[in-house]
Amino acid sequence: MYKFCDFQSVTKLLYSGLIKSTIKSYNVMMSDLFGAYNAAERKQAFTSSELSRLGNGKRVPSKTWVDFYQRNDKSVMIADIMSIIPNIVDKTSMQKALFELYTNDRFIPDDYMQIFLSSHKPEYSDDNALAELIYDVLFISIVRPYEEKTKECFVVIPFDVSENEVPFTDQKADVLPTVNIKSPESPDTLFANSEYVPPCPHFCGYASDIDDLNTMFAKDNKLFVTGYPCVGKSEFVRAYIEKYRSQYKKIGYYFYSGSLRSIIANMNSDMPVSLSDTNNALYISNLNILHTLDESTLIVIDNFNVGIEDDECADDILKLKCRVIFTSRRRYEGVTTFKLNGISKNDGMELVEKFFDNPTPLAEHRLKGIVSMLGRNPLFIEIVGKMLIKGGCTTERLDFELLAGDYSKFDQKVTFTKDGKLMKESLIGVLRNMFGFSELSEVHRKVLCMMHVAVEAPIRKDAAIAMFGINSVQPIDDLIDAGFVSETSNGMIQMSHFISEIVFSALKPDKNICRELIDRIRLIGKDESIQCDFGDIRNIIAEFAFFPIVKPDTEAVEVAFDCFKFFWRIHDIERMEELNERTFTLRGLTEPKQLAIQELEEAAIEAEKRNYVKALEFQKNAIEKIMALDDEYLKAEAVSSYAYYLEYSETADSTEELYEAYQRGIELFEGLELDNGGKVEQCRIITRYAYLLLMTCKTDEALAWADRAVNTLANLRPRTVPRYESFADALYVGGLCHLLKNDDKIAKFELDRAFRIYLMDHKRESDFIEDKLEWVFNFALDVDSDIMETKPLKYLFEVEDDYDDDLDDDDLIDDDEEFFLDPDAFTEDEDTDKSDSSDEIE
Incomplete structure (x- = not known):
């Protein structure tokens, strides 16, 4: 890949092998690697403009830089080198690559090569030896001679070995120039600091979408490409650029880091303008240039994960005549959006088989399901493919865990490239970092957890607000804007199954996090009088009742019984049966109270079907167990329902027997201190007794x-x-x-x-x-x-x-x-x- 051991090749090679979660940028690496030079000569970090030119071969180390390292002992640079050694992903591969880079450089003199070969080996042994190797390779790249062939284009030239020291040409000094504001008449250098990187080599999918994106420019020249994190928005836009590059005379590509003002001001500036700088000269000048450009210019603002109203300069960009693409995981209104929902299943299979080839027929069948369960998300599919080839898991285990909706057990780290940076992370690590859970407030995390356990079908916002115990609609709207929750045109909200599984894996909802929701559901189940306060909450209670968030089983059965009462009151037999089956069929319950509750529910189901004789049998069995318990309220409920079933089963020996049955229930309630829910239940039996008397x-x-x-x-x-x-x-x-x-x-x-x-x-x-x-x-x-x-x-x-x-x-x-x-x-x-x-x- 690299022909010479020049400064650009050496630093690019080093940066490609670093852990990007720690060494986040080329700038950070350079500041660490040449910290001593910065401290002694420059008194400040490198500017982004300098680094862009150094990394692209448009600059080479200045004479001041060369002099510094020639007059100082090598321990000065090695001390800086040692600071990055722990962040090298694969030290064995790095040792070999640097060794081959030096030895394959035909311009290095033989005597230098002999010294190098006697001092280093291609095999990694320890960090000290690797640091010595990096020093020799880096030092030669700094002090070697270069020649400026054309403006800002430097090439290596053979060494002049007639001198005792390694000579150098008098290169263009890499010093801080004064800020140069380009005039509106010279837009050619406007995108000098473009941060474009080509698509990753194994990019696939979205072929028809790329063409559709180009067609959409006929409708609007400002497009927002949206979608879930890691769905491939950035790679998609880069693939679009590669295919339709010929349509554009100029292309500027920038990563959003909090300010469009900063991006515009620094498009071609050698000195970055800080966000606190009140001098808008650069911004205004470059914006004026941008206003002169037409649709033959394309600007890309990548990772624009904020609202349009959150950046003061967004309106300025939207008023330009040139084409602009924003990529974002957020939802937008009032602008033209192009949403990516994941690559096709076939493209997903093609991608995973690039890393895990020749699967067995059974493994291939499982992989098709795994691709779908991963939301057809390219980065997730790549990580899973590399996990499989490294033996960290099997298709059988992946299929099982993903069906259970749990990504948290996939903690094996693999190496991948994102936004041109080499990274090493696990699937669950990517989920936590890329989806920005750490940036959410406690309220937002709680709402996500409660939506996970209670919202599968769409519900109204007002019902969610009441059930989640939040004071306003704002947290829900925030999550809608952030892409976690979707909203329909009539005010209904919903969380997709894919996001729900990610929330479960990353946040691990439990009964403590969801306490407000649990308390409200139980209160509604116990107190019919407040039911209307919460709107239509049938779907919420149904989803919650079927989610095993409450433990132990003793508490879970009681919570499920409260949910059952809610559906009983609205005569929803289907959900009554489903809830009863899920509560008791999947648990081997033996405690008398749990068995009694099971029979109470079965009696209620039969009564709703008007099988009152069968309901009476279940109720009798339940009462036998309940009377031995220390739960007076449950006794009152059970005896009251027994009287009702007895009346409608037409099995009572006399009317007096019915009177007595109702009176026993009423007396049991009158002996209790009742809350509002208890008073409603007491009045229910009183009303039934009154109806019998009538x-x-x-x-x-x-x-x-x-x-x-x-x-x-x-x-x-x-x-x-x-x-x-x-x-x-x-x-x-x-x-x-x-x-x-x-x-x-x-x-x-x-x-x-x-x-x-x-x-x-x-x-x-x-x-x-x-x-x-x-x-x-x-x-x-x-x-x-x-x-x-x-x-x-x-x-x-x-x-x-x-x-x-x-x-x-x-x-x-x-x-x-x-x-x-x-x-x-x-x-x-x-x-x-x-x-x-x-x-x-x-």
């Missing part, structure tokens, strides 16, 4: 119990109108009682209110609504009431009216709040007017 012709007693339930639930949260089914049930029973007592005004109000709540979760034609309406219809006929002329009951029976279109969820609750607080404020005539006015309803 159906057995004890209307006055039924009304007294129903009113007790209504008043208790209405006063749980003052000034808030309840919107949940247990409250509707109490209103419904009270309304039926008032109907039988010919108190139509109260009956109309309570039944109207009850059905407004029912219709929030049940369709008009559902069996649930039909069952409720059947008794209203029958009782109205018995007492000759016009209750069926009151909305919404009137519209429930008039099929030709599309009630679902007329009725708004907010209308279901807000219309009659004044009546709810003071029923006497409404007259019979006002009710009639309302029921007859279809215009008002519409």
Whole structure:
């Protein structure tokens, strides 16, 4: 690769073999390697302009530089060399490469070569010997003669051995010139400090996307190439440049490091302008030059991982006539974006087989799945291919661990090139570093963890805010902008499966990190009265309930039971069954309480299917275990549900037996100090007991119990109108009682209110609504009431009216709040007017 042991070749070779996570740039290496010279002669670090010219062969070490190392002992340079030795990735390969670079240089005199060969070997032995070798190779590259063939183009020439010392030509001194501001009339040198590096040798994929990107310039000459970290955005743009280079007269390529102002000001300056510099002369001058350029010029701003509004000079760049490509992992609005979603499966297989060739048919089959699970991410695929060839893992283990969504066990480090820099890192190390988890605040990390365990299907932002216990939408919007979370046009958010697995691998969510989410889910499961405060959270609770984040099993079963109660209340039999199966089938539970909870859930499932006899059997078995436990609340719940199943199974010997069953449940609740959730459960059994009394012709007693339930639930949260089914049930029973007592005004109000709540979760034609309406219809006929002329009951029976279109969820609750607080404020005539006015309803 290198023909001569010249300064450019030696320093480039050294830099290519360093660990880039420690020695982050060529500038850093040079400052370390020649620290003594800097300290003695220059009093400051090398400038980026100097290093760019030195690295490209446009400058060679100055006479001052040569004099310094010729007059000082070699221990001065070796001391600096020793500081970089620990950061060499492969010392054996470095020793061999430097040895061959020196020995293959045909311009080095024989006597120098003999001394070198007697002092060094191509095989690495220890750090001291390697340091001596680096010194001899580096020293000869500094003091050897060069000749400037053309402007800023130096070549090596043969040594003049007639002198005692190694001679040197009087090269162009590499000193700090005064800042030269190029005039608008000379844009040819504007991109002198371009940082372009060619695509990596094994780049593949995105062939059609490259053409599509070029086509998009017809729509907009400012394009933002976006996508997940390591998806290949930078390599993609470089491949585009290689293919369409002929379209452009000038190309400038720069890495964003926090300031577009700095990039523009330093495009051709020999002296970097610091961010604190208030002198904008360079920036304004170069910006004026940029304004003279057309679409034959392309500028690339790589790694622009900030918002457009976060850089004060972004608008200046967007107003240019030339073409500009930004690469970023963020999401943008109001600009033209080109999102990369990963290379194709075929390209992924081609890439992985460049490193792990000739796989067996079974291994090849697994690799196809592995490529997909890696998000078709080129860098991840490359790392995995190199892990396989180095024997750090097998396709079988990779397939198993990735299916489990865990990258954290892949800690074997491999060497790869990114942005032209040689790096050595593991797959999990790349995930943690490239995705910027360390840059996120604690709140952002917590939100990511909670989304991982609870958000697979899209949910509304407001529901996520309430469930995650955050004070504003800002953390979620930040994560959307950063590319971790995606957002739909109607305010729904979601985390992709690929990002979810990365979050799990990098952040390891546990019950402590997700404590706010767990507490809210359990609270909702226990307290029906707050359910409406959180919006539609069915998907959140479903995802969370199926994620094994809570340990030990004793706590996990209780948390899952609270989730089960939530789905039980909304009659979601499918999720009830799925949750019950996941909770108990995969665990070998033996403790009585856990077994009892399993039977309680199975009884509830059978009851929802209206298999009340079977439900009663499960409930009896559960109660036998529960009565031996020290859990009075669970006893009250179990006994209350038993009474309900007993009634509807029609297996009771007498009505008195049913009365006694309900009364036992009520008594157990009355002996407890109940929170709001407990009071709702107590009122549930009271309402069921009231309904039984009503159906057995004890209307006055039924009304007294129903009113007790209504008043208790209405006063749980003052000034808030309840919107949940247990409250509707109490209103419904009270309304039926008032109907039988010919108190139509109260009956109309309570039944109207009850059905407004029912219709929030049940369709008009559902069996649930039909069952409720059947008794209203029958009782109205018995007492000759016009209750069926009151909305919404009137519209429930008039099929030709599309009630679902007329009725708004907010209308279901807000219309009659004044009546709810003071029923006497409404007259019979006002009710009639309302029921007859279809215009008002519409």
